[in-house]
Amino acid sequence: xxxxxxxxxxxxxxxxxxxxxxxxxxxxxxxxxxxxxxxxxxxxxxxxxxxxxxxxxxxxxxxxxxxxxxxxxxxxxxxxxxxxxxxxxxxxxxxxxxxxxxxxxxxxxxxxxxxxxxxxxxxxxxxxxxxxxxxxxxxxxxxxxxxxxxxxxxxxxxxxxxxxx
Amino acid sequence: xxxxxxxxxxxxxxxxxxxxxxxxxxxxxxxxxxxxxxxxxxxxxxxxxxxxxxxxxxxxxxxxxxxxxxxxxxxxxxxxxxxxxxxxxxxxxxxxxxxxxxxxxxxxxxxxxxxxxxxxxxxxxxxxxxxxxxxxxxxxxxxxxxxxxxxxxxxxxxxxxxxxxxxxxxxxxxxxxxxxxxxxxxxxxxxxxxxxxxxxxxxxxx
Numbered sequence: 564x565x566x567x568x569x570x571x572x573x574x575x576x577x578x579x580x581x582x583x584x585x586x587x588x589x590x591x592x593x594x595x596x597x598x599x600x601x602x603x604x605x606x607x608x609x610x611x612x613x614x615x616x617x618x619x620x621x622x623x624x625x626x627x628x629x630x631x632x633x634x635x636x637x638x639x640x641x642x643x644x645x646x647x648x649x650x651x652x653x654x655x656x657x658x659x660x661x662x663x664x665x666x667x668x669x670x671x672x673x674x675x676x677x678x679x680x681x682x683x684x685x686x687x688x689x690x691x692x693x694x695x696x697x698x699x700x701x702x703x704x705x706x707x708x709x710x711x712x713x714x715x716x717x718x719x720x721x722x723x724x725x726x727x728x
Numbered sequence: 729x730x731x732x733x734x735x736x737x738x739x740x741x742x743x744x745x746x747x748x749x750x751x752x753x754x755x756x757x758x759x760x761x762x763x764x765x766x767x768x769x770x771x772x773x774x775x776x777x778x779x780x781x782x783x784x785x786x787x788x789x790x791x792x793x794x795x796x797x798x799x800x801x802x803x804x805x806x807x808x809x810x811x812x813x814x815x816x817x818x819x820x821x822x823x824x825x826x827x828x829x830x831x832x833x834x835x836x837x838x839x840x841x842x843x844x845x846x847x848x849x850x851x852x853x854x855x856x857x858x859x860x861x862x863x864x865x866x867x868x869x870x871x872x873x874x875x876x877x878x879x880x881x882x883x884x885x886x887x888x889x890x891x892x893x894x895x896x897x898x899x900x901x902x903x904x905x906x907x908x909x910x911x912x913x914x915x916x917x918x919x920x921x922x923x924x925x926x927x928x929x930x931x932x933x934x
Binding site: 579580643644710712714 | 743744745746747748751752755758759762766835836839843903906907910911914915917918919921922923926927930
């Protein structure tokens with residue numbers, strides 16, 4: 564338990580610090596966030612042609628409402644938490660890699676739902692947008708991380724697990 | 729490790745190793761518990777925000793170049809009244825007794841408390857009261873540090889009349905405060921409850 568906690572904290576802090584560096588921002592965060600904006604726009608355009616994207620900003624061409632995807636909105640923090648939890652738990656590397664790939668897909672899929680829903684929620688009610696943005700979706704994304712991690716634990720072969728876990 | 733009955737939790741009663749059905753049921757219960765707990769948290773936002781902000785103000789008093797930090801509740805937010813220390817007032821030629829107003833929405837840092845309690849209740853944790861007390865204390869300590877970092881960033885980036893910066897922090901201290909802000913405002917309020925709950929869950933099973 565102690566080893567898991569220490570490894571989790573060290574990996575999470577290291578990845579989070581790396582994300583904050585200028586190189587991390589330029590090579591990972593900014594292109595990733597721009598991609599998220601483009602994919603969000605593509606999804607929204609499937610049922611609403613009046614959506615545009617400029618850089619990391621998603622906007623409505625009818626009423627001018629816009630949302631900008633910033634740090635904390637791109638799902639990277641949730642991915643860091645999942646990566647750290649997977650790295651900290653004793654498991655074969657093959658299972659860790661599979662967990663990271665599937666977990667990334669699960670987190671980013673929900674994050675796209677989050678961004679698109681917030682885009683329309685903001686046009687309907689600023690108060691509801693604020694609640695959903697600051698609290699509601701934050702909780703749901705982290706719950707998603709927890710569910711993915713708990714499900715991933717079940718895929719680890721029994722022989723690879725520590726006796727006390 | 730995996731439960732024999734797919735509808736049940738793990739042999740020890742916890743969720744680590746539980747069936748997918750039990751895990752999803754737990755998530756649904758956690759979301760359901762979030763509704764009343766977030767309502768209660770919102771009602772208690774003012775005293776809770778003031779309590780953690782008071783701690784953050786004391787933290788700033790001992791760690792930042794300030795003479796004193798006071799707090800007030802205004803329009804649903806906590807306003808920090810930060811008076812620079814004498815050397816800053818002298819160096820920047822400020823009016824003696826000047827203080828800067830920094831409004832903060834402390835709810836951003838405290839919403840982990842109802843989330844954590846929802847996780848505990850959804851898992852029907854043993855020794856619930858003890859775990860709730862310990863978890864809330866830890867999360868409020870995180871919130872205090874996060875608010876202090878948010879105010880410190882706002883304070884460090886203030887500009888005095890004429891446009892000059894009030895401070896020119898060193899690279900290391902600026903990075904540490906930025907990391908503290910990111911951790912305290914973005915990561916810990918949402919990931920802290922999960923990590924604490926998982927830690928308590930794992931400890932109960934070992």
